[in-house]
Amino acid sequence: MSNNSEFKKNSKHDPDAKFADNERLKTQSNFLRGTIEADLDDQLTGGFTADNFQLIRFHGMYQQDDRDIRSERAKQKLEPLHNVMLRARMPGGVIKPHQWLAIDKFAEDKTMYGSIRLTTRQTFQFHGVLKPNIKGMHQLLNSVGIDSIATAGDVNRNVLCTANPVESELHQEAYEWATKISEHLLPKTRAYAEIWLNGERSESTESKTEEPILGSTYLPRKFKTTVTIPPDNEVDIHANDLNFVAIAENGKLIGFNVLVGGGLAMTHGDVNTYPRKADDFGFIPAEHTLAVAEHVVSVQRDWGNRSNRKNAKTKYTLDSFGVESFKAEVEKRAGVKFEPSRPYAFTHRGDRIGWVDGIDGKHHLTVFIQNGRILDYPDKALKTGCRKIAEIHQGDFRMTANQNLIIAGVPAEQKAEIEKIAREHGLIDDNHSEQRKNSMACVSLPTCPLAMAEAERYLPSLIEKTEAILAKHDIANDDIILRVVGCPNGCGRAMLAEIGLVGKGPGKYNVYLGGNREGTRVPKLYLDNVGEDVYLPALDELIGAWAKERLTLENNEHECFGDFVIRKGIVAEVKVSKTDFHA
Template sequence: MNAPDPKAPPNEVEVIKSHSRLLRGTIADGLVDPLTGAIAPDDNALLKFHGSYQQDDRDLREERRRQKLEPAYQFMIRVRMPGGECTPAQWLALDEVAGEHANGTLRLTTRQTFQFHGIRKPHFKPAMQAIRAAGLDTIAACGDVNRNVLASANPFRSPLHAAAGALARAISEHLLPKTNAYQEIWLDAPAVDPATEVEPIYGPLYLPRKFKITVAVPPDNDVDVYAHDLSFIAVADGDRLVGWNVLVGGGMGMTHGEKATFPRLADLIGFCTPDQAIAVAEQVVCVQRDFGDRSNRRHARFKYTIDDRGVDWFKAELERRLGFALAPARPFSFDHNTDAFGWQDGQDGQSHYTLFVENGRIADRGQRRLRTGLREIARIHTGIFALTNNQNVTIAGVSPAQRPVIEALIAEYGLQREVSLLRRNAMACVAFPTCALAMAESERYLPDLITRLDEVVDACGLADTPITMRMTGCPNGCARPYIAEIGLVGKAPGKYNLYLGAGFHGQRLGKLYRENIGEEAIIEALTPLLERYAAERQSGEHFGDFLVRAGVVVAVAAGREFHD
């Protein structure tokens, strides 16, 4: 057991939280300060709990520095939307927020919700209030708390998918912070004395780091259960939910050059009944609250608590707190973590249309007027919009009478885009120009790289073969690149680390294959491997599996092996 030293001093963020008056800080004062577009540094650490990050336009940073101007400060706002379910009325309201207060685009995230970018300080509070007026909020969408809870997309697909969405919502509500700070700062609610408030689950310091939960319905692993702190996998008898398998200890983030940091796959620890799931979620969070590292933030994620103390220790501690033992895990299997595009049949005569949204950016570009088309669909749609965890959107619950109308709108606005399988199964984080952590491009660059790689894939005769590919601008792993068959992680402008050999449905980590390489070297590295795959693969063998079988990379079974 390699537990952190309990006598080590708390890190800076822990001190800020301890003085924050339960997440209030001086955020309210900073919002009305006309002398700067920013808020105070300590308040930035607290702002995350409210669902926002302060950023600046990095494309303008150098020019503004030369002009002796402060950075072009702006804010990103992330919506809390457990299970990714959005009504048409909410879609229209969020589209209006994008136009009135943000940069005119909606961004679908890799965690089944919306982000807004480019929000200036005078628009900050009005945007938050508009989101709340739509029946949504941003509470705990970021910060050292449980964040947006994911569920296998579209509750209309089956009773099991409906149950997954319901559990995601129930967990999200149960684990929300109880402080009145959000209501006071953003919604002008009467002030409450923080000394009279209690956080029954989190305590006054909340968690040591962010916490992520998913709910999956096999055979779809569209939520990437192995990449998250806690996951529930549906176990069914036909369409009847029997209970949930429980996985713990996954996580993607790492730091370049620091071998003590690594991505880790979650461990399967048992099975719980439907009525036990909320208690399991709460007590898993409470174990991390009490044992997570509050001294070193780079070692503060739940995956390190599990890795340091061991899965057996954790399970015993969890069951002690629960007052019951988890049952043995039940059999399950996944076969992909991607989306099925186009029209799919649903229940009760309904159908669903999943629309490809490249890297999640909803905007009007050329003949493909994505934002306008989806707005017009929202005006007449009577079902819901179901956001996927792969940055796409499903127009769900379409009645037989509505289907031709929606088909006509899809055609009118050019929404149906024929793209390669490689592009369909790719994801990118935002990176430049807004993310402060980005070391390289991602969202703006990946489409061009795929155009070049598509030429290689086509020449190899692999156009009909699905391969997962993900890119991030830094090693924090927001697009989960370490479990993509081709993973690219930003190292410097124009330079990436190339990871290969992960499992097609996210069940195995990739391995570092080339370090700090640019576009030409990426193409040169992948071309012969794709050629070998085309010539030597076995029937039904995925690219990542082939690379492991052929000895190109060594399979990574555990997080600590990642750097070996």
């Protein structure tokens, strides 16, 4: 697919439909180069102009500004304080101690906020990088083996992998597949190296560049991939376009069940948008993994909606043309026949906070990082603690999709020393409730330009109020999967929570109920555009009823809150998102 006319020939959509402007932008970008370099030299503005504002996303960056001071700067006749957020490409979330020390120093010396932000995409972000420091940032990351290629934009983004610190050999195999998938699906353009790493241009003219998988106009929309090891679902497979669920025999990986078409983003007020679970296509032996990954992407490339970006994700392609039709096309292109899915079950998706022993004789410490924000606070020097551990750690770090950090591969003789550092710097806090550990938020204000309401800054107080409600009803040791996000774009995965708050305006949220503990059900709208004065009393009443009326299950555990609200008819179960979510 070398150009838009060829795309129209291959597409199942109306060939006369007008393309979204992003398609023009990609076509004219000379394989993601645009005029980014000229913008870098422009000292009259701290931002990127015209198409480059969008193109830098393919290089792993979003242009932002500090919205807390935007109006004050406008009064002073100043442009917004433009800066970029960079999201690194770290398949499986694995990072070495020397890499950690490098990103720690850059965050401290060259960013506006000084923090390292662990994300739900199992990587880290820098926030607040000013234009003069952008090129140096990429070169610093490259020097320690890190890049940010294709962590945003209409491409396959950072590939997630279960962090699983216990079954070390199986995790290693899954992690290696996550890395292979990431590399296989990367853009082939040399634009990143040319612009940020002073790469040579002689072999990178438009006529000689090819994108055999992504095509010259790349994908219709963002694309997300995971590799998951049951019974853990901390990567939330139903939030992703493509998922490989590891199937093992005798501790060895034999293949994957492939699930396609998950996604959580929607648009307020648009009933044609909705969160959706992924469909199970079936099992494949491990040797077919890359071929299947490539051709799920290629079918979405050719069949995805390039006219309406709100309906351009893989989930809408499946609903438009049918799951079986999409699956058959993947089989045809890949030369692979899906076998019946192998049995598996998810039992939880939270991280195992604290020490866990691996089957390899090593020890693994998962530390809870609220909101993933690693910074030195007055009462807990998290960033300093991580740095001190990195200076002596002999294993690696693993960033989790729940925004926490695993200090992995600790030998027995070093365990006490690392725990001492962690406790001294607040990385271990025995007072964290289960509710706090199972709550999550996106970044939102002040940096995200899409945010409609607070999320990260609001979550601590929301947790405290939720903890008080649980204690009031004598279930202080219980918890509910709670997530709050500043807009409906899906970053904090609120649409797989038992209670999900989605920002609608300042201090106002849509409240969704009915997800489950395993992360296999989409919640449904319960309250629309309400503030704390409405939703906290409502949740108080519901949690009180749950405490009194919940079922005791066969395993002697209690019915989760999400199951309870559906059983009691408080919200209807979302079985098929296209028909049920807005009904």
